[in-house]
Amino acid sequence: MRAITQIIFTSVLSGLAFQANAAVELKGELVQGALVRAQVQPGTQVFLNDEPVKVNAQGDFVFGFAREAQLEQMLKLVYPGGLTQLKPLTLKKRAYKIQNITGISKKIMKPDPKAQARAAEDSKQVKVARAQFTASNAFNQDFIWPLTGRISGVYGSQRIYNGKPGTPHYGVDVAAKTGTVVVAPADGVISLSVPDMFYSGGTMIIDHGYGVNSSFLHLSKLYVKPGDIVKQGDKVAEVGSTGRSTGPHLDWRINWYQMRLDPTTVVPSMKSVLAREK
Known part of the structure; x- marks a missing residue:
């Protein structure tokens, strides 16, 4: 009887020890628009709201x-050996900058069919670039700003024209002079490099692995081509005002596959970076 009790007690301790190790570490704020990096025990299967998420070795x-x-999300972790853990995630709700603009003529509001057709072709190229998967672990680096300066546009902001909501802004804009050098925020492979897209002008996408990619819009000059490998800090392009832009700036965007996220969730605040540069 004593031997059986000891075996049961040992099994319970082993189970508790396994559960203690069967944790997930999250790196990033749980908020709408955020990119979150995480780590689990190797060999664990991960699901976000029942959709599988790729995990590296x-x-x-x-x-x-x-x-x-x-605001309510669910991670499911299936550990080696079969133990399943459900981890509820509660996000913080964000308030976005909304601007109402009225009095715009119907002529301006009416879309140009030719422009729409060209923009649709551009969009196809972008979607293909963002859909690809590479096994690079660069997504897990501490990202840096591709350039520093005054932030002139923020993620999630939206204009409402004559009561009709426009497409939200999905990047962060950094004002800079035309010709200012843009660097890679993390290691990656160039998956798109086009000098003249209709809306975004000079456009570049860097694949950082596991679905994470950076997009740079309105560039005046592109230094690299698809397939080129870049390291964090490498010079890749120059700021411009190409495409549908009202002035020179860099529009930097972060995606997880097709999901549009806020680049500021993976870098230090611009204020802190500029303070260190002084």
Whole structure:
């Protein structure tokens, strides 16, 4: 009887020890628009709201929450050996900058069919670039700003024209002179490099692995081509005002596959970076 009790007690301790190790570490704020990096025990299967998430050999993975993501999310972790853990995630709701603009003529509001057709072709190229998967672990680096300066546009902001909501802004704009050098915020591979897209002008996408990619818009000059490998800090382009832009700036965007996220969730605040540069 004593031997049986000891075996049961040992099994309970082993189970508790396993559960203690069966944890997930999250790196990033749980908020709408955020990119979140995480780590689990190697060999663990991960699901976000029942959708599988790819995990590398070291147990690292990444996921994101859209601009208007539901505040209640669920991670499911299936550990080697079969233990399943459900981890509820509660996001913080964000308030976005909304601007109402009235009195715009119907002529301006009416879309140009030719422009729409060209923009649709551009969009197809962008979607293909963002859909690809590479096994690079660069997504897990500490990202840096591709350039520093005054932030002139923020993620999630939206204009409402004559009562009709426009497309939200999905990047962060950094004002800079035309020709200012833009660097890679993390290691990656160039998956798109086009000098003249209709809306975004000079456009570049860097694939950082596991669905994470950076997009740079309105560039005046592109230094690299698709397939080129870049390291964090490498010079890749120059700021411009190409495409539908009202002035020179860099529009930097972060995606997890097709999900549009806020780049400021993966870098230090611009204020802190500028303070260090002084």
